[in-house]
Amino acid sequence: MAANKQDNTAKITKHGSLPGINVGMIIFMIIFLYIVFSVYSYITRDQVRYYEVLEGNIVRQEQYSGIAIREEEAINAVSSGYIHYYIQEGKRVAVGSDVYTVDETGALEAYLKDHPELTEEMSSEQITDIRYRLSQFSQSFRDSDFSALYNTKFSLDAAALEYSSISNAQDLNTVLNQLGINYAQISSDKAGVVSYAIDGYEGITPDAINSETFTMSGYKVNITTPGALVEGGTPVYKIITSPNWSIVFPVDDAIKEKYHDVHSVQVHFTEKDIVTNGKLEIYTGSDGNDYGQLSFNELMEEFCDERFIQFELASNNKKGLKIPLSSITEKDFFIIPKDFMVTNADGTTGFNRQIVSGDGSSMTTEFVESDIYRIDEQYCYITVPDATDTDTTDLKLNDFIVRPGAEGSAGTDVSNTYHVGPVKSLQGVYNINRGFCVFRQIVPIEQNNEYMIVEKNTDYGISVYDHIVMDASLVTDGQLVYQ
Numbered sequence: 001m002a003a004n005k006q007d008n009t010a011k012i013t014k015h016g017s018l019p020g021i022n023v024g025m026i027i028f029m030i031i032f033l034y035i036v037f038s039v040y041s042y043i044t045r046d047q048v049r050y051y052e053v054l055e056g057n058i059v060r061q062e063q064y065s066g067i068a069i070r071e072e073e074a075i076n077a078v079s080s081g082y083i084h085y086y087i088q089e090g091k092r093v094a095v096g097s098d099v100y101t102v103d104e105t106g107a108l109e110a111y112l113k114d115h116p117e118l119t120e121e122m123s124s125e126q127i128t129d130i131r132y133r134l135s136q137f138s139q140s141f142r143d144s145d146f147s148a149l150y151n152t153k154f155s156l157d158a159a160a161l162e163y164s165s166i167s168n169a170q171d172l173n174t175v176l177n178q179l180g181i182n183y184a185q186i187s188s189d190k191a192g193v194v195s196y197a198i199d200g201y202e203g204i205t206p207d208a209i210n211s212e213t214f215t216m217s218g219y220k221v222n223i224t225t226p227g228a229l230v231e232g233g234t235p236v237y238k239i240i241t242s243p244n245w246s247i248v249f250p251v252d253d254a255i256k257e258k259y260h261d262v263h264s265v266q267v268h269f270t271e272k273d274i275v276t277n278g279k280l281e282i283y284t285g286s287d288g289n290d291y292g293q294l295s296f297n298e299l300m301e302e303f304c305d306e307r308f309i310q311f312e313l314a315s316n317n318k319k320g321l322k323i324p325l326s327s328i329t330e331k332d333f334f335i336i337p338k339d340f341m342v343t344n345a346d347g348t349t350g351f352n353r354q355i356v357s358g359d360g361s362s363m364t365t366e367f368v369e370s371d372i373y374r375i376d377e378q379y380c381y382i383t384v385p386d387a388t389d390t391d392t393t394d395l396k397l398n399d400f401i402v403r404p405g406a407e408g409s410a411g412t413d414v415s416n417t418y419h420v421g422p423v424k425s426l427q428g429v430y431n432i433n434r435g436f437c438v439f440r441q442i443v444p445i446e447q448n449n450e451y452m453i454v455e456k457n458t459d460y461g462i463s464v465y466d467h468i469v470m471d472a473s474l475v476t477d478g479q480l481v482y483q
Contacts, residue, residue, distance in 0.1 A: 048481050049470040050432055053462050056322030058446045058453050061268065061312040066249030066292075067201070067213060068307055070300065071242040074202045074235040075099075078186055082106055083236060084226050087194045090301045095191050099237060102230075103183040192241040197305040198222045202238055209248050210287040216308065240304055246295040247278075247309055256282055256290050266314040267294060272302060275314075318446035320453040321462060323429060328452065329472035330425040331439050333373060333381040334395065340418050341380050342367060342404050354400040354417065365402050368395055373441050373460045374426060381426060381441075395420055430469040431462060432481045437469065439477050 077083065081104040087093055188194075199221045224236050251259075259265070259280060267278045278294040285291050294311075303309060336351065343349050350369040357363070374381040385394045395401070399420040406416035427444065430437040440462045443455040455461070462468065469475050 048474050050467040050481075051324055051327055051470045053321050053323060053464055053466045053468060055319065055456075055464055056451070056453065057319040058322075058448050058451065059314050061314060062255075063270070063310070063312050064249045064292075065214070065308060065310050066247035066294070067204075067209060068245060068247055068303060068309055069204060069206065070240050070245040070304070072195075072202045072238050072240040073190075074198055074238045075188075076233050077102060077230045077236045079104060079184065079232045080230065081184075083224060083228060083230050085196070085237075089196055090193060090304050092193050092301075093188045093191065093239075095189060096187050098185050098187050099194060101183050101185050105182070107182075188239060190239050190241055192239040193301055193304055194237055194239060195304040196223050196237050197307075198224075198235045198238060199307050201307055206246075206248050206283070206291070206293055207286055209291065210285055211250065211289055214250060214308075219307075221307070240300065243300050244295070244297050245300045245303075246293050247311065248291050248293050251282060251290050251292045253290075255292070259292070265294070267296075268312040268314060269299075269303075270310050270312055274299065274302065318453045320445050321456055321464065322451050322453055323442070323462075323468065324451055324470060325447065325449075326471050326473075327429045327468050328427055328442070329429065329439075330427055331477065332384050332423040332425055334384055334420055335379040335381060335422050335424045336401065336418060336420065337378065338375055338380050340401055340403050341372070341375075351395060351401040352404065353395065354402050368393065368401075370395060371460070374458075379424070381424070384423060397421055429462060430472055430475055430477070432467050432469060435480060435482070437475050437477055437479045437481060440466075440468075 079102055081102040083100055083102055085100045086098050087100075093099060199219065222235070224230060224234075230236055259282060263280055265278055265280050266275060268275045276296065276299060278296050281293045281295070283291060283293065340351055341349060342352055344367070348369050349372055350367055352365040353368045355364045355366055370382045372380045372382055382395060385396055397420060401418050401420060403416040403418075426441050428439050428441040431440045432438070441458065441460050442452075442462065443458050445453045445455060447453065456463075469481070475481060
């Protein structure tokens with residue numbers, strides 16, 4: 001018996017057990033795969049970005065070129081000789097102030113050559129100014145505006161003249177008198193601003209300007225440099241006696257129409273990057289062409305050595321809500337003549353819909369409250385419901401509405417009924433303040449290549465700080481958007 005038990009025990013064999021299932025590992029793998037899929041989906045899908053609506057404006061800059069008109073007079077040299085100036089370009093002189101000297105013998109010229117310390121050397125600030133002018137010219141020059149090259153040359157010549165005048169004239173007079181060198185000191189008989197750019201247009205009036213003036217044919221500016229030999233009777237400087245000046249420029253019919261009721265404009269002088277306000281008047285010249293005249297009472301000294309001036313007029317300074325053009329989309333709306341609109345005593349708006357009985361024997365009307373997105377001179381704009389929408393409380397395609405007050409005669413008078421069907425598009429954006437896309441209409445005011453200015457406080461419109469979709473092509477009305 002004992003042997004039997006031993007035999008049975010020996011016959012028992014152990015089978016390999018199944019490996020244990022690690023539930024934690026499975027859950028981890030599922031989460032990991034979900035994260036990978038989510039990251040991949042986020043990276044590969046089109047990103048819906050939003051734009052926060054702010055107030056802003058759009059300013060258009062229109063470029064022109066005009067001729068400067070000033071109260072100025074060219075002053076001739078009293079005699080022949082070598083000339084030297086006491087007054088710098090653009091500086092103001094009083095009556096009786098010395099402006100220049102004339103040395104008929106050349107003794108003063110020889111003495112100044114032997115004593116170069118008597119003429120001012122250009123300071124680092126003056127050299128920087130000339131470099132800046134050259135830099136501005138190189139950046140703004142266009143082949144189509146070759147006259148700017150001459151204007152820049154004349155401006156630099158005048159600057160060099162300004163920076164090389166005789167210094168400490170009182171000490172110089174004392175030394176020359178001791179040496180017996182005789183020369184004539186010429187003073188001004190008028191008060192005003194001195195300029196050494198003489199072009200023959202001194203004293204020109206708006207009536208004398210014609211289309212040939214702006215071709216600059218044969219135009220030349222003469223600037224007498226210090227130490228030059230001049231002949232008596234030759235213009236050596238001009239005196240500008242009034243701070244009031246103006247710029248005349250040609251205008252076409254479009255500009256004339258645009259500015260015919262505008263009398264004050266903002267002017268930007270591009271070369272000097274100066275902005276000021278000017279008074280604008282448009283008149284017809286002696287040649288029958290139209291011209292604009294901008295009048296100023298400041299900055300005359302800044303431009304006293306320039307005749308033809310480049311400038312821009314800032315126009316269309318429209319203010320409103322500023323949105324990117326990429327945010328703008330369109331949506332179709334039913335259009336209904338506005339004289340069919342009903343306004344109840346409680347302020348609700350809608351339309352009287354015609355109801356025909358099942359056997360067609362009778363007609364009644366029911367008021368349908370409607371959200372009116374916009375009312376223009378002819379129509380009301382209401383939402384076009386989704387084709388799958390089973391809600392009967394909204395106006396739908398092929399409904400008939402009745403003109404208020406004509407309910408009893410609507411069945412016989414076709415003019416008192418309207419068949420709902422025609423649609424028209426409105427511009428708008430998708431508002432996502434609530435986490436999903438809601439179409440909001442916009443009323444454009446002005447736009448450029450990137451942005452549009454729209455009216456504020458429009459019905460079913462947008463407000464400051466609203467969030468709108470940056471690229472409207474990426475979403476649809478009602479779509480959920482995560483910000």
